[in-house]
Structures are given as C-alpha cells and as structure tokens.
Amino acid sequence: MKIKKVHVQNYRSVIDSEEFEVDFDKTILVGPNEAGKTALLQAIQHLNPPEGVKPLSALRDYPRAHYNKITSGKVNPADVRVVEAEFELDDDDREYLPDGMKDANYVLWRNLDNTTGHRLTDAPAKKAYKDLEKDLLRLAAHADKQFTPSEDSSKQSPTESLKAATEGWHGFQTIEGKKAQSLRDWLEAVFPLLDEDNEKEEARFDNLKEEIEIGDARNAAVQALQKRVPVFVLFSNYFRVRPLIHLKQLATRITNGTLDDERYDYGNVCLLKLLGFDATELSEMGASIDPDANDPEALEAFREKLDERQYQLNAAEVSLTREIRSVWKPDESKGEAAKLRLRADGQYLKVTVEDDLGVEVELDQRSEGFQWLVSFFVVFFAEAQGEHKNAVLLLDEPGMSLHALKQREFRKTITRLAEGNQTLYTTHSPFLVGPDELDLVRVVEMSSREEGTKVHTSITANDPAALLPLQEALGYDLAQSLFTQKQNLVLEGLTDYWYLEAVSQLLRASEEANLSEKIALVPANTAGKVVYFATILHAQGFKVAALLDSDSAGDQAAKQDTLVHTLGNKGILRTKDYLQDEIKAAEVEDLLRDTLITIAKSELDWDVSDSAGKQPQRPLVSLFESEIKEFSKYRLAKAFVRWSRDHDASDLSEREREHWKKLISAVNAALR
Structure with a gap:
C-alpha cells in the first residue's frame, strides 16, 4: 500500500496543515526556514514509526500556545488527532478485503495519546440496529406464521426469540461482535420456518445476512491491513559514519545500552549491519589474533573467519563505491577518485577513501558533502535490508552539504530510491527540484503562528520566500537550456x-x-x-x-x-x-x-x-x-x-x- 493523502493537526507548529495529496513515488515539500517542514515529516512518521522513536507527548508535541487546554482538562489527548493518512491499496492488500469492499481504501490515524484508529473508505458502512430492525421484525412476523407452539411452553416464537436476543439494544448501536453473532444465531434458527416459495422473504433473509456481516468483515479487514502498513523512516542530516570505530568500546556501549553519541553511533551500527556483523563479533575476531599454532583445525577456522570478514568488507566497498560514484561523478584526471575502503585492524574498523594514486585518507578528511553522501548510503542500505524494506522514506533536507551540481545528480538517486520506497523530502534547494517535477511539489508556509503551518497542493503561497526554490529551479534550468x-x-x-x-x-x-x-x-x-x-x-x-x-x-x-x-x-x-x-x-x-x-x-x-x-x-x-x-x-x-x-x-x-x-x-x- 502507498500513502495517498495526509493531514497533520495539533503538532508543534502545525495547527492544521489541511489535507494534501502525496505522490505514489516521491513528493517534495518546499518552503522557507521555520515554515514547519521538519515538523510535518516528524508527525507523519508517527503513523507507523520504527522501534526506538519517542512516542508522542502532549508536553513536547502539542502546540505550545494551546498547551493550557491540556493542563486545564479542556482537551483530552485521547481526542486529539495528530496525523491521518489515506492509503491506496495494491492487489496484495485487496486480498484481505471481503467481497463487496474490493474497491475500498484504508485510512489510519494516530492521536496525541499514541492510540491509533482506522477505517475503510468507499466501502459499505457498518449497520446500526435501527437500520435492520424493521426487516428483522417483518421476517420474524413471517416466520411466526409457520411456527407451531409445542407443549413445552418454554419454546419461543421467532418474534419472542428476536425480542429476547435484542433486549436492551439501542438503535444507534452498530451490529458487530456479539450483537452480530446473536443475529446470526437467530437467522439460523428461523430459516427453516421461511416459506421457500416466498421470494420477497427469501431476499429479505439474504439481505439481512449480508448486512449483519458487514461490521465484522470491516473489522477483520482493517485489522489485517494495519499489519501491512509500511514503516515510516525519517532520515536526518545528523547521522554520520565515524572514520575510525573502536569495536570493543562500541560493543560495550551497545550491550550496556549506553550509546552516548547518537549522531555517530547510529551510523556506525548501520555500517556493521550492512557488513553482516555485530560489534561484538568483529571485536572478538580482532582479539583472536594468535590461535593455537599446534591446532591446524583451529588455525584453519580462524583463517576462514578472517577471510569471511574481508570478503564481506570488500563486497560492501564495491556496492557503496558504485552508488557514491553514481552521484559524485569524480574527475579522476584531477585526482578526485572516490573509492571507499573498509579495513579491519585489530580492534579498529577504518573507513577511508582511496584516490587515483592509491593513497588512502580518512573519511573525515574529505568534504562535508562527501561524508554526508557516504553516511546516507550506509544508513539507507543497512536499514532497507531489514525491517525498513518497502518503507516510506522521509528525508529532511537531504544533500544540503553537497555542491549544487551534485545535488542535481542526487535528485536522480532519490528518484531511483522512490521506485521501491515511497519518498517524501523537504528542501529549499532549487537543485533538488526538477523542472519536470513541479507537479510533485507541495508548498509549505506559515503566514502567522496563530494560523500555523499550511501545505498547498498548488504552487501558491502568501510568502514569496516559499516559492523561491521553484523559481530558482526554473531559472537555472532555463539558463542551462538557453x-x-x-x-x-x-x-x-x-x-x-x-x-x-x-x-x-x-x-x-x-x-x-x-x-x-x-x-x-x-x-x-x-x-x-x-x-x-x-x-x-x-x-x-x-x-x-x-x-x-x-x-x-x-x-x-x-x-x-x-x-x-x-x-x-x-x-x-x-x-x-x-x-x-x-x-x-x-x-x-x-x-x-x-x-x-x-x-x-x-x-x-x-x-x-x-x-x-x-x-x-x-x-x-x-x-x-x-x-x-x-x-x-x-x-x-x-x-x-x-x-x-x-x-x-x-x-x-x-x-x-x-x-x-x-x-x-x-x-x-x-x-x-
């Protein structure tokens, strides 16, 4: 399934974004600083966040100017909807929909107290008791004519048994769960009493049976679809891969749950995940330098382990280098080769870059843009292999440290990523908006704090700064074409x-x-x-x-x-x-x-x-x-x-x- 529309409310700077459409491949959010672009992505992530993301908090996430409504009890966080999205279902998703609901779409939302709700659109609505009551009574009256009282006075007529089954029910109550089962049992009991030559009552019976099933069928469908909702992964500019990783220290921090440097540790853990090792395993390999020389089997096993490590490091080098070069496009005549090298040396894992002369320099000696690009690919490929495969990617200002022309190349990378992962990203760089992509743009602006962040599907805004990236993108492309x-x-x-x-x-x-x-x-x-x-x-x-x-x-x-x-x-x-x-x-x-x-x-x-x-x-x-x-x-x-x-x-x-x-x-x- 893919997100089709989204609506964010009551989240930080967003009072009411208004509902806006999301493209099935990639969607671009543009706007000036402080417009609320990052807040939009953060709110959207809460539709189905990965593990480790902090849950919504009224203190932290409810619009601060209105927080007294929470503390005074005027507003209940359980009633505050933060983000709602409508999903377009694919063929596999629709297999979970019952007949008569195959054209439905799925809507999911999350409230400020972190509870979720969902429903189907374009599907038959759940029936309330008042919708069925008249037909039930008419069917019971028809069945009464065929009912023969027995000597056992405890045996009830269809009308009496219906009254007993629905005792205490209110007209507004929906027919689902135990109520649906009670009516199913009643229908089954009265079926033999129906005149099979009476087409009208036969049709009434069939119609009632279908309508009674709607509530439970919808419930089963939304429960199944909720399990298929993609994970929403927010990538931040702050994740970095450290050029020199001390494996034992990292393994200790992971074991003790004391990752004290989130900016680097997250990137480092992703690098190890990409290599197929954990920090403890690589650390133990580095410690086992001197196996028993008198034990040929132990020596062979040790060499096998070292070879496996080196082959996996080399495979990761090749794939990462290929992706990086597709964007970076180094000029090798100027010594701009960009070959990534991963080296395991004792307790250290080194990340270096090799130039055309074969000289290796540490990653942190390369430009900020190159470091960001390496870190992005490491984090993405590591996460996409696991639970985030087919996830919705939320990229906050990607590639801002890249040179303008390399941003244009990175735009192609985002397009390629979006083929497998629906992508939303924010930017105010004209080089990350293609001239043929303006229909993918959503303009984000905040005219005033009282009004909050708004999202415009059309290319319009009260603040000219919101449209500046689009004007620059068109201007640059025009200048190039000229x-x-x-x-x-x-x-x-x-x-x-x-x-x-x-x-x-x-x-x-x-x-x-x-x-x-x-x-x-x-x-x-x-x-x-x-x-x-x-x-x-x-x-x-x-x-x-x-x-x-x-x-x-x-x-x-x-x-x-x-x-x-x-x-x-x-x-x-x-x-x-x-x-x-x-x-x-x-x-x-x-x-x-x-x-x-x-x-x-x-x-x-x-x-x-x-x-x-x-x-x-x-x-x-x-x-x-x-x-x-x-x-x-x-x-x-x-x-x-x-x-x-x-x-x-x-x-x-x-x-x-x-x-x-x-x-x-x-x-x-x-x-x-």
Missing part, C-alpha cells in the same frame, strides 16, 4: 511545456510520433516574452521556433516585426493550424479538448461537457473560466500530467492524436 541546446522551441508558458512534454512521451512510446529529443522546450511565461527568448537564443546561433496560441496575446506576439524577422514565418507555429475543428482563439488546451474535459470532470469535479458540446467553436479555457469559479490552468495541466503517467496514447481520442502528430511533425521540420 546555452546548451542547439534546437529550441519557445512556449508561452509552463502549462504548455507540461502538455507538450507529456503528450510527446505518450506518442513516442506508441511510435506514432517522435519529437526530437535534441529539442529543448523553453517556457517564456507569457506570449509577450516569447520575442525576448527567441531573440537571445537566435543571437547565440541556435535554431529557434515558437509555438503561440491563436488568441489575442498570441496574435500580437506573432505580428511583432522582431519575432518575424528572427524566426521567419515558418518558425512561428500557431495552435489553430493543427486543429481539425474551427475554434476561434484556440489555445494548446484545445489540442486535448476531449481528454481534458473528461479529466476535469473525473479528477477535479469540473463539468463543462454540456457547454462544450453546444459550443464546439469556443476555446476550452474560456468555457472553464466562465463556468468554474475556482478554475486554474495550472491545476488542469497538473491533472493531465498525473493522468498521462497511467495511460498511453491510445487513451487519447483519434482526433487528438492527429492534432499532436501534425504539431510534432511541424516542430521537427521547423528546427531541422
């Missing part, structure tokens, strides 16, 4: 970029059309700025084309003498030229008119299908703006990007595919 790609297509805005990128990938996968991968897509933010981007790129000697909407802004941009002179008529592409239908002021959205109408209705609850059918020549965006009060081009484009990940080109309408094949062919031709 001076590296020889072929460039300038687009009016970011949503156009998303549509073109997503559709081109769908058509490329189906081999219906192939937008050249050498072409850089450059969003200009507005139609008016297209001319500036085109002019700058053209001045660098690059090939440039522009895609403009056929609305008034696009018309004005297309008629600018500078743009026409720079690109020529063939380099200015207009959306209306690739539509089969006549649509005035057509925009990029009209190239996906059929699909976007469907997605808007199913995903965003925006229904303009009737109006679109009656006004086929009216631009789609104009329809949405006039009928949907909260319409946002960004939200619509974001919904399409999500949709495209789970669909292929065949799910587009035939005319949409024709629109886009013509457009992609024109773009390739203009930039050939």
Whole structure:
C-alpha cells in the first residue's frame, strides 16, 4: 500500500496543515526556514514509526500556545488527532478485503495519546440496529406464521426469540461482535420456518445476512491491513559514519545500552549491519589474533573467519563505491577518485577513501558533502535490508552539504530510491527540484503562528520566500537550456511545456510520433516574452521556433516585426493550424479538448461537457473560466500530467492524436 493523502493537526507548529495529496513515488515539500517542514515529516512518521522513536507527548508535541487546554482538562489527548493518512491499496492488500469492499481504501490515524484508529473508505458502512430492525421484525412476523407452539411452553416464537436476543439494544448501536453473532444465531434458527416459495422473504433473509456481516468483515479487514502498513523512516542530516570505530568500546556501549553519541553511533551500527556483523563479533575476531599454532583445525577456522570478514568488507566497498560514484561523478584526471575502503585492524574498523594514486585518507578528511553522501548510503542500505524494506522514506533536507551540481545528480538517486520506497523530502534547494517535477511539489508556509503551518497542493503561497526554490529551479534550468541546446522551441508558458512534454512521451512510446529529443522546450511565461527568448537564443546561433496560441496575446506576439524577422514565418507555429475543428482563439488546451474535459470532470469535479458540446467553436479555457469559479490552468495541466503517467496514447481520442502528430511533425521540420 502507498500513502495517498495526509493531514497533520495539533503538532508543534502545525495547527492544521489541511489535507494534501502525496505522490505514489516521491513528493517534495518546499518552503522557507521555520515554515514547519521538519515538523510535518516528524508527525507523519508517527503513523507507523520504527522501534526506538519517542512516542508522542502532549508536553513536547502539542502546540505550545494551546498547551493550557491540556493542563486545564479542556482537551483530552485521547481526542486529539495528530496525523491521518489515506492509503491506496495494491492487489496484495485487496486480498484481505471481503467481497463487496474490493474497491475500498484504508485510512489510519494516530492521536496525541499514541492510540491509533482506522477505517475503510468507499466501502459499505457498518449497520446500526435501527437500520435492520424493521426487516428483522417483518421476517420474524413471517416466520411466526409457520411456527407451531409445542407443549413445552418454554419454546419461543421467532418474534419472542428476536425480542429476547435484542433486549436492551439501542438503535444507534452498530451490529458487530456479539450483537452480530446473536443475529446470526437467530437467522439460523428461523430459516427453516421461511416459506421457500416466498421470494420477497427469501431476499429479505439474504439481505439481512449480508448486512449483519458487514461490521465484522470491516473489522477483520482493517485489522489485517494495519499489519501491512509500511514503516515510516525519517532520515536526518545528523547521522554520520565515524572514520575510525573502536569495536570493543562500541560493543560495550551497545550491550550496556549506553550509546552516548547518537549522531555517530547510529551510523556506525548501520555500517556493521550492512557488513553482516555485530560489534561484538568483529571485536572478538580482532582479539583472536594468535590461535593455537599446534591446532591446524583451529588455525584453519580462524583463517576462514578472517577471510569471511574481508570478503564481506570488500563486497560492501564495491556496492557503496558504485552508488557514491553514481552521484559524485569524480574527475579522476584531477585526482578526485572516490573509492571507499573498509579495513579491519585489530580492534579498529577504518573507513577511508582511496584516490587515483592509491593513497588512502580518512573519511573525515574529505568534504562535508562527501561524508554526508557516504553516511546516507550506509544508513539507507543497512536499514532497507531489514525491517525498513518497502518503507516510506522521509528525508529532511537531504544533500544540503553537497555542491549544487551534485545535488542535481542526487535528485536522480532519490528518484531511483522512490521506485521501491515511497519518498517524501523537504528542501529549499532549487537543485533538488526538477523542472519536470513541479507537479510533485507541495508548498509549505506559515503566514502567522496563530494560523500555523499550511501545505498547498498548488504552487501558491502568501510568502514569496516559499516559492523561491521553484523559481530558482526554473531559472537555472532555463539558463542551462538557453546555452546548451542547439534546437529550441519557445512556449508561452509552463502549462504548455507540461502538455507538450507529456503528450510527446505518450506518442513516442506508441511510435506514432517522435519529437526530437535534441529539442529543448523553453517556457517564456507569457506570449509577450516569447520575442525576448527567441531573440537571445537566435543571437547565440541556435535554431529557434515558437509555438503561440491563436488568441489575442498570441496574435500580437506573432505580428511583432522582431519575432518575424528572427524566426521567419515558418518558425512561428500557431495552435489553430493543427486543429481539425474551427475554434476561434484556440489555445494548446484545445489540442486535448476531449481528454481534458473528461479529466476535469473525473479528477477535479469540473463539468463543462454540456457547454462544450453546444459550443464546439469556443476555446476550452474560456468555457472553464466562465463556468468554474475556482478554475486554474495550472491545476488542469497538473491533472493531465498525473493522468498521462497511467495511460498511453491510445487513451487519447483519434482526433487528438492527429492534432499532436501534425504539431510534432511541424516542430521537427521547423528546427531541422
């Protein structure tokens, strides 16, 4: 199962985050310092924390400004919900759901007193006694007609036995547990008295039997699903692997439970776990240096043990070095080789780094960023092998000590980790947010302490600092594309970029059309700025084309003498030229008119299908703006990007595919 939505309340700086969606692979929380990003991750971890995590405490975790409500007894910690999440179930999870509930999802929450609760969504609700009472009485009355009193006056009629079975029940009480069993027993007793030719009463009996089972079936399902909830693992920047570990001292601290240096000891324990040894075992190997020379079997056993240790150290070296080099990408011509070496020498385990000359230096003599990267991989691989396999990873400001370009490489590592472990991470580094990942971003801000931390699913915030990492990410990527790609297509805005990128990938996968991968897509933010981007790129000697909407802004941009002179008529592409239908002021959205109408209705609850059918020549965006009060081009484009990940080109309408094949062919031709 994977977390789908989460809602944090009443935790430190978070009064009410409001519910926000979580992507099934990775989700990025951005925001300024003191916005509450770390508090969000800490609260989410309490959904199902690993062993050793401190439980929730009203004194420590309840919003301090409201703590007097706890001490005065106005608020009971058992009634304070801290974190709630809805999980999307996979096929294996759904095996635990009874028939009739296979489409349900699972919701889990934790309260301030550390109690948990759960429920199913989109499943039949538990029945209360009042929901069944009338049908029970009618069935009893029918069975009474077939009941023959015996000489034994203690034998009750169906109505009398029903009254006895439900004595003291209230209408609001749910039918589950002993109450469900009582009704099951009663139904079984009256079944022989039912007229088998009476279809109405037979159906009533069957329906009652199903409804009585709902409560216990739901209880059994949520109990089974709770055992399948992934562990939520929070990785902090503070964990480090010590370059020189004294094994005997570490073994003593572990045995005595006195790990006095949590920052390093945790990393050191993870390193030993990764190697497949514990500190005591390695320490004893180091002490057994002089086995009895007169005992060949003892000598051979000792050598076997040393060889096993060295082979495991070497295997760990190879795997860690491979991962580190995938991010670090050292320039060996400058002596930047990054080969990790693990050496066991008596009571010491050394962690060193070897350069291209074969010289080894201790890990703590390398940069802070390199030390962090080594420590991260050690901790992650050690934990992922054990109880944290398939866990949800919560990364708090990962890679902050890495150089900007290495952060960009580490972003790929996070993506790779997220394929097996759903990942949420916080950052205010623009290099850990890809330009194609803005739909994965959740903006975290705190406008005031009274309001507390809020999470925005859309790219919006009252505080400009919250959006700064996104602006910098787009700016950096744009700057790179401006001076590296020889072929460039300038687009009016970011949503156009998303549509073109997503559709081109769908058509490329189906081999219906192939937008050249050498072409850089450059969003200009507005139609008016297209001319500036085109002019700058053209001045660098690059090939440039522009895609403009056929609305008034696009018309004005297309008629600018500078743009026409720079690109020529063939380099200015207009959306209306690739539509089969006549649509005035057509925009990029009209190239996906059929699909976007469907997605808007199913995903965003925006229904303009009737109006679109009656006004086929009216631009789609104009329809949405006039009928949907909260319409946002960004939200619509974001919904399409999500949709495209789970669909292929065949799910587009035939005319949409024709629109886009013509457009992609024109773009390739203009930039050939």
